[in-house]
């Protein structure tokens with residue numbers, strides 16, 4: 001059964017769909033993990049002749065693995081959503097930069113201010129914190 005294991009590993013994990021820039025390739029991972037579980041599991045059942053309760057154990061393992069992978073996928077999606085929200089906040093903040101520094105009156109813009117955080121900026125001349133205009 002160890003030889004089958006090695007053969008399965010040769011063909012299974014191929015991260016080929018990593019084209020969307022950071023998009024996790026989970027459907028491909030699902031398929032690879034599931035096919036590896038079934039390949040190895042069936043090989044073990046075949047080698048031991050332990051078909052009857054054995055096949056149920058294999059189905060259970062496959063189901064648990066699927067649930068775990070689905071959970072991983074959900075947390076990856078959450079991370080991506082958080083990143084998108086942060087980028088959106090930064091964009092909104094950039095548009096909310098006033099035309100002049102309220103402290104020293106210098107002309108400022110989103111490009112010339114010093115960003116101290118995604119939604120916090122500093123005047124490049126007097127270093128005062130710039131109150132960003134309310135968004136929306």
Ligand SMILES: [Zn+2]
Nearest residue numbers: 101104123126
């Ligand atoms: Zn200033």
